[in-house]
Amino acid sequence: MNIQLILEMIGYTGSLLVIVSMLMTSVVKLRVINTIGGVIFCGYAIAIHSYPTAAMQFCLVVINLVNLYKLNNTKKEYSAIALNPSDCFLAHFLYTYNSDIKKYFPDFTNAADEDKIFLITCEETPAGIFIAKEEGANQLNVKLDYTTPAYRDCSAGKFLYNHLKHIGIQKLIAETKIPAHEKYLKKMGFKPKRITGDKNDSPNYYMYFEKNY
Numbered sequence: 728m729n730i731q732l733i734l735e736m737i738g739y740t741g742s743l744l745v746i747v748s749m750l751m752t753s754v755v756k757l758r759v760i761n762t763i764g765g766v767i768f769c770g771y772a773i774a775i776h777s778y779p780t781a782a783m784q785f786c787l788v789v790i791n792l793v794n795l796y797k798l799n800n801t802k803k804e805y806s807a808i809a810l811n812p813s814d815c816f817l818a819h820f821l822y823t824y825n826s827d828i829k830k831y832f833p834d835f836t837n838a839a840d841e842d843k844i845f846l847i848t849c850e851e852t853p854a855g856i857f858i859a860k861e862e863g864a865n866q867l868n869v870k871l872d873y874t875t876p877a878y879r880d881c882s883a884g885k886f887l888y889n890h891l892k893h894i895g896i897q898k899l900i901a902e903t904k905i906p907a908h909e910k911y912l913k914k915m916g917f918k919p920k921r922i923t924g925d926k927n928d929s930p931n932y933y934m935y936f937e938k939n940y
Contacts, residue, residue: 734774734775737767737771737774738771740767741765741767741769741771745768746764747764748764752877752879753876753880755795755880759795761787768780768784769781772784803878803883804850805848805887806847807845807886807887810845811844812838812839816846817838820853820856821856824873827876828871830905830907831907832870832905833905841860842860842861843858844857845890847874847886853875854878855883857887858871859899865895865898867896881914884915885915899917901917
């Protein structure tokens, strides 16, 4: 294969990754993909002797690495604020993020009067909403555990579960048929339990998770 064609393919790959990174909702993913694209494009620029372009990409890579370090090493200060179903801010939050919420919780409708509801904030910024139904002593059935895109590094979830443990919750049960949410639950320590016998054990089963502290 012609060496010039290979170089152009490398250049296009780097450019494509930089463009794709701008579509990421997660800041961490944006920085990581942008860094990989920048390194590839920097190598391409050096190969074609475009040193100003290489220098610019090198600087952008360094900036990304510095910001990734800050993101991973700056401690986030979270708080959990109890809300009630009629709270105006809860309605505003659910309306604002409705389309994104439906991606992970398509069956969620609204909060009931008896539900436990917490707004998770990072300093003064809303980071997520947790809504669960009480089932027996010290057990919650999760209806909504939503985190905004900027805080999807699991730090908000870890804070939330520690908070629930602190207030005496001993078991959480969540269900999902969304692969991305299932991946999150497993990462947070939930254990899958398939419920057989439902609809002839159809492949479209719900995955149940129980988390015992």
